[in-house]
Amino acid sequence: AYPFYKEQRAQQPVFPVGSENGYTSWIVTKYDHVKELLKSPSFMKDQSNLYPSSDRGNEAEKVNIFGNMMLDVDPPDHTRLRKLVQPSFNPKTIKQLEPRIREISDGLIEDMKKKEGSVNLVDDYAFPLPIIVISELLGVPAEDRDKFRKWSNTILAASSDSETEFVEDVEAFTTYLTDLFEKRREQPEDDLISQLLQTEEDGEQLSTNELYSMVVLLIIAGHETTVNLIANTMFALFEHPEQLKRVTQDHSLIPSAIEEGLRYYSPVDFSTARWSEADIDFHGNRIKRGDLVLASISSANRDEEKFENADQFDITRRRNAHVAFGFGIHFCLGAPLARLEGKIALEKLFDAFPDMDLNRTEPSPEWRQVFLLRGLDALPVRLSD
Ligand code: HEM
Numbered sequence: 001a002y003p004f005y006k007e008q009r010a011q012q013p014v015f016p017v018g019s020e021n022g023y024t025s026w027i028v029t030k031y032d033h034v035k036e037l038l039k040s041p042s043f044m045k046d047q048s049n050l051y052p053s054s055d056r057g058n059e060a061e062k063v064n065i066f067g068n069m070m071l072d073v074d075p076p077d078h079t080r081l082r083k084l085v086q087p088s089f090n091p092k093t094i095k096q097l098e099p100r101i102r103e104i105s106d107g108l109i110e111d112m113k114k115k116e117g118s119v120n121l122v123d124d125y126a127f128p129l130p131i132i133v134i135s136e137l138l139g140v141p142a143e144d145r146d147k148f149r150k151w152s153n154t155i156l157a158a159s160s161d162s163e164t165e166f167v168e169d170v171e172a173f174t175t176y177l178t179d180l181f182e183k184r185r186e187q188p189e190d191d192l193i194s195q196l197l198q199t200e201e202d203g204e205q206l207s208t209n210e211l212y213s214m215v216v217l218l219i220i221a222g223h224e225t226t227v228n229l230i231a232n233t234m235f236a237l238f239e240h241p242e243q244l245k246r247v248t249q250d251h252s253l254i255p256s257a258i259e260e261g262l263r264y265y266s267p268v269d270f271s272t273a274r275w276s277e278a279d280i281d282f283h284g285n286r287i288k289r290g291d292l293v294l295a296s297i298s299s300a301n302r303d304e305e306k307f308e309n310a311d312q313f314d315i316t317r318r319r320n321a322h323v324a325f326g327f328g329i330h331f332c333l334g335a336p337l338a339r340l341e342g343k344i345a346l347e348k349l350f351d352a353f354p355d356m357d358l359n360r361t362e363p364s365p366e367w368r369q370v371f372l373l374r375g376l377d378a379l380p381v382r383l384s385d
Pocket of ligand 1: 071222297338
């Protein structure tokens with residue numbers, strides 16, 4: 001995909017990818033354009049007022065657990081929803097989780113040591129770590145993580161040919177949450193769900209739909225992204241052994257290695273959809289009211305007009321102003337958490353297994369074919385020489 005986007009940035013940086021009922025979908029590829037798009041209030045999240053009913057199938061109406069996610073709404077609703085959870089994700093609050101994240105990481109490392117030298121770094125480490133953390137923060141039982149993984153997967157991969165599975169999984173997810181909310185209402189705990197339930201009860205700031213959507217959003221975001229940050233960065237390091245060696249010996253390079261991992265193999269390939277609020281000329285393209293526009297984050301992060309030697313992985317890169325976490329008012333809420341988890345995850349790995357390497361006797365890792373996300377199915381690693 002990277003050479004394709006390189007070509008597009010040079011030839012046709014904003015391009016149409018299809019049209020339906022007279023509306024066109026566009027992809028934006030250049031760094032500056034991506035920022036402009038994500039910052040502009042003319043490209044909105046809420047599409048409901050843009051069409052005569054039935055013109056464009058309104059996916060958001062299919063089920064209400066997605067209908068009111070902060071990621072899918074504009075101000076003032078967005079501002080109100082984000083404010084409710086922002087305090088739990090501030091860098092200062094997140095910092096307090098550090099000892100617990102270290103403990104979880106240590107536990108996973110101990111389990112890997114029992115596996116006689118060969119592990120799958122995705123399943124055995126990169127996946128469980130962020131899941132356990134977000135589960136504890138929200139107050140959902142971490143033992144149920146396989147269910148969440150399945151549901152998140154189906155929801156993200158939603159396509160017309162898996163409609164039945166989609167509907168079933170959404171139902172199961174909703175029922176699961178209803179039961180959990182019931183329990184927490186009876187007996188509140190010191191977790192984010194109990195706190196949100198309290199807000200919902202007061203009625204003014206959070207509706208029932210919004211409550212479900214919020215929890216679903218946080219579970220999905222917590223399940224599908226940080227795993228890729230950890231695994232993709234490790235994969236890039238295995239592809240560049242001299243840099244792996246350097247950062248293994250000098251942990252002060254870990255934060256910039258994480259930022260470079262985010263830029264080079266961005267875990268989220270595309271922004272979520274924006275809808276044009278008016279007929280707009282966007283860098284020479286006539287974008288009509290109601291058209292859908294997507295920002296290619298991975299393309300922006302390889303834009304050579306912004307990043308010197310953009311196709312080179314360099315853990316010492318300075319001024320690495322990538323847009324892996326998006327930009328503007330929807331900038332990732334979980335960025336401080338993801339960065340901290342990434343940092344601890346790598347530190348612990350390098351300490352425990354300074355000689356680890358890709359298990360080169362196994363087939364080389366492959367990217368999962370999931371739209372929106374860049375992640376590996378598996379990352380087979382041998383832990384020592
Ligand atoms: C939004 C990426 C981890 C929660 C976003 C957006 C991106 C992103 C690109 C903006 C999407 C858009 O504008 O269309 C990432 C990456 C992560 C990560 C690369 C890990 C490496 C997390 C985690 C959480 C989280 C761990 C929470 C537990 C959210 C939320 C939003 C968001 C709630 C919506 C914010 C809003 O609408 O105001 N993320 N994310 N993310 N992310 Fe993340």
